[in-house]
Amino acid sequence: xxxxxxxxxxxxxxxxxxxxxxFSRLSRYLLLAMSLLGxxxxxxxxxxxxxxxxxRIDLDFLTNYPSRFADQAGLRSSALGTIWILGTTIVxxxxxxxxxxxxxxxxxxxxxxxxxxxxxxANLAGVPSIIYGILGLAxxxxxxxxxxxxxxxxxxxTLMIIPMTVIASQEAIKQVxxxxxxxxxxxxxxxxxxxxxxxxxxALPGIITGVILSISRAAGETAALIMIGAFSFIAFxxxxxxxxxxxxxxxxxxxQIYNWTIRPQEAFRQNAAAAIILLMIAVFTLNxxxxxxxxxxxxxx
Amino acid sequence: xxxxSPGAGDPEFRKSLRKRPLxxxxxxxxxxxxxxxxxxTLATTALIIFVLFSExxxxxxxxxxxxxxxxxxxxxLQKPVSFGIWELVAGTLNVVLWSLLIAVxxxxxxxxxxxxxxxxxxxxxxxxxLEALAGVPTVVYAFFALSFITQDLLQPGLGKGTVPIFNxxxxxxxxAVMILPTIASLSEDAMSNVPRDLREAAYGLGSTRIEVSLxxxxxxxxxxxxxxxLLGIARVIGETMIVAIxxxxxxxLTLDPLASIQTMTGxxxxxxxxxxxxxxxxxxxxxxxxxxxxxxxxxxxxxxxxIIGRYREQYE
Numbered sequence: 001x002x003x004x005x006x007x008x009x010x011x012x013x014x015x016x017x018x019x020x021x022x023f024s025r026l027s028r029y030l031l032l033a034m035s036l037l038g039x040x041x042x043x044x045x046x047x048x049x050x051x052x053x054x055x056r057i058d059l060d061f062l063t064n065y066p067s068r069f070a071d072q073a074g075l076r077s078s079a080l081g082t083i084w085i086l087g088t089t090i091v092x093x094x095x096x097x098x099x100x101x102x103x104x105x106x107x108x109x110x111x112x113x114x115x116x117x118x119x120x121x122a123n124l125a126g127v128p129s130i131i132y133g134i135l136g137l138a139x140x141x142x143x144x145x146x147x148x149x150x151x152x153x154x155x156x157x158t159l160m161i162i163p164m165t166v167i168a169s170q171e172a173i174k175q176v177x178x179x180x181x182x183x184x185x186x187x188x189x190x191x192x193x194x195x196x197x198x199x200x201x202x203a204l205p206g207i208i209t210g211v212i213l214s215i216s217r218a219a220g221e222t223a224a225l226i227m228i229g230a231f232s233f234i235a236f237x238x239x240x241x242x243x244x245x246x247x248x249x250x251x252x253x254x255x256q257i258y259n260w261t262i263r264p265q266e267a268f269r270q271n272a273a274a275a276i277i278l279l280m281i282a283v284f285t286l287n288x289x290x291x292x293x294x295x296x297x298x299x300x301x
Numbered sequence: 302x303x304x305x306s307p308g309a310g311d312p313e314f315r316k317s318l319r320k321r322p323l324x325x326x327x328x329x330x331x332x333x334x335x336x337x338x339x340x341x342t343l344a345t346t347a348l349i350i351f352v353l354f355s356e357x358x359x360x361x362x363x364x365x366x367x368x369x370x371x372x373x374x375x376x377x378l379q380k381p382v383s384f385g386i387w388e389l390v391a392g393t394l395n396v397v398l399w400s401l402l403i404a405v406x407x408x409x410x411x412x413x414x415x416x417x418x419x420x421x422x423x424x425x426x427x428x429x430x431l432e433a434l435a436g437v438p439t440v441v442y443a444f445f446a447l448s449f450i451t452q453d454l455l456q457p458g459l460g461k462g463t464v465p466i467f468n469x470x471x472x473x474x475x476x477a478v479m480i481l482p483t484i485a486s487l488s489e490d491a492m493s494n495v496p497r498d499l500r501e502a503a504y505g506l507g508s509t510r511i512e513v514s515l516x517x518x519x520x521x522x523x524x525x526x527x528x529x530x531l532l533g534i535a536r537v538i539g540e541t542m543i544v545a546i547x548x549x550x551x552x553x554l555t556l557d558p559l560a561s562i563q564t565m566t567g568x569x570x571x572x573x574x575x576x577x578x579x580x581x582x583x584x585x586x587x588x589x590x591x592x593x594x595x596x597x598x599x600x601x602x603x604x605x606x607x608i609i610g611r612y613r614e615q616y617e
Contacts, residue, residue, distance in 0.1 A: 020509050024509035024512065027510075027511040028414075028418050028511075031410045031411075031414035031418055032418070034406070034410035035415070035427065037407055038407060038411070038434065038478055039427075041478055045449055048453075049444075097338075099338030100338040100339045100341065103332075103339045104339065107332055107336075117342065117343065120346050122602075122606060123346075123602055123603070124342060126535055127539075127598065128538070128539025128540070128594060128595075128598055129539070130539065130566050130569055130570065130594070131353075131595055134352070134353075134573075134587055134588060135345075135349050135352055138356065138588075139348060191328065216436055217436075220436075220437075220441070222438070223439075223541035223570060226573050226574060227569070229573070254438055254440045257440050257444060258546065261443065261444045261448070272444055276444060283436055283438065291429065
């Protein structure tokens with residue numbers, strides 16, 4: 001073929017076809033611009049928040065109790081409250097959620113009850129958090145007479161995050177190949193020995209990822225905790241003895257942000273912005289950890 | 302068959318095998334514990350329904366059905382009291398309408414871009430960033446709505462006379478940002494699941510990329526897209542902090558985006574802040590509104606699940 005002269009042919013479209021192709025090429029950039037809109041909004045808002053609040057973050061801001069003077073107010077009691085609430089929620093929610101997922105995936109007979117349990121969990125995951133709040137108010141605060149305590153708050157958040165933790169754990173357990181189970185059962189292990197020694201270790205990264213995402217959701221929860229009455233002025237440290245601390249009234253960082261946001265003074269807006277920066281660092285660290293664990297320990301069978 | 306281990310035929314040995322049951326005693330306990338765990342989720346639902354309905358029934362002893370469903374005024378906290386739910390429902394529908402008008406076009410554009418136009422590298426960056434938006438606590442969005450959208454953007458832009466400090470639009474904008482990941486991500490999944498043959502047939506007939514996207518992929522993925530939007534609606538209806546902080550606390554029978562309104566969740570939070578005593582009509586109204594909210598979110602969630610269920614049957 002070399003050396004042979006080929007007459008160049010113009011293959012470019014003309015007329016209506018050219019216009020359609022031009023529109024298609026243009027739409028790529030229009031769609032990209034619209035896709036970036038949501039992200040760009042948050043980048044701008046994030047920038048303004050940092051600009052507003054970063055100057056307010058210092059050691060005093062972390063160690064001071066709330067105050068009616070914006071420049072003396074700090075996150076001490078709300079940060080401690082958040083730690084207590086999340087710690088208690090983790091202890092209460094994880095065993096129940098993982099246990100439920102194990103039962104559904106490994107033990108439950110495949111019958112109508114199982115279908116109902118699964119459907120129920122999917123619907124519970126969509127129940128608004130404020131409904132969990134009034135459930136906690138009626139059941140834990142008033143009926144069980146726990147008051148607006150750390151225990152009542154943690155129980156409320158526990159019920160709230162169990163459905164999504166179950167769903168994430170189920171996904172992780174489903175990824176474990178049947179051959180692993182069959183191998184274990186074939187050498188004489190019982191069903192539980194198989195689950196404990198083989199299924200759970202393989203599913204662990206996925207389960208941990210799901211748990212971390214649930215915790216990060218609980219860390220930002222505001223409405224449910226306000227409903228149980230956790231909107232109070234707290235100026236003391238909780239005891240290190242859980243039996244005492246669990247009965248304490250409490251506040252959390254999101255509630256403190258709400259408290260500062262609804263005040264009209266500019267100085268409190270700066271406090272809210274500063275608290276948001278710290279909360280977002282915590283939440284993104286959690287989400288990043290979850291993503292890293294998911295990628296790092298991803299196994300392909 | 303002749304190489305059986307010594308003693309295999311010995312009845313004593315076979316008996317000793319039988320003595321070790323495959324299920325240990327603790328196996329039974331563990332199974333019972335797991336069933337108990339699963340029972341917690343059933344109990345949660347039962348408790349939610351019990352608490353909501355029992356207090357709602359008490360509420361309707363004090364307030365008639367006619368007042369609740371036919372009155373157009375919601376004024377529970379000052380006399381003369383009236384409990385017409387529609388002002389709160391209208392507040393909720395107001396933010397649903399405006400947030401969807403913002404979130405659906407952007408969400409669709411994002412989904413189409415990610416599924417049909419983006420190269421794999423862009424998608425690998427953009428999708429996780431988008432999903433990170435889903436992790437932002439809503440109280441943060443609420444702060445943005447009140448401080449920036451209203452005070453820095455809407456009021457200077459349109460004039461303080463036209464834009465009250467608490468308005469539906471600021472809340473709707475942040476609600477739209479909140480549900481954007483849900484709509485974009487689930488729609489993108491639906492579009493990516495559209496079989497290649499459909500696209501290739503359309504390309505073969507000379508369609509351009511945007512024509513294939515809009516006339517083939519979007520219609521084929523429509524049920525998945527609808528499901529994502531219904532899920533978004535359910536989340537907007539149930540969201541509390543954004544509307545409580547930015548949209549106001551004035552019940553208002555209007556769809557005007559620049560009006561100060563109150564949603565069902567906004568009212569519930571207001572009562573929650575006020576520490577209503579148990580047994581009062583305020584306390585019970587909380588559960589009556591809660592029941593309405595619960596039923597509305599349930600409706601949209603179930604509709605979304607049904608559509609997803611049907612859609613899966615189509616392509617598997």
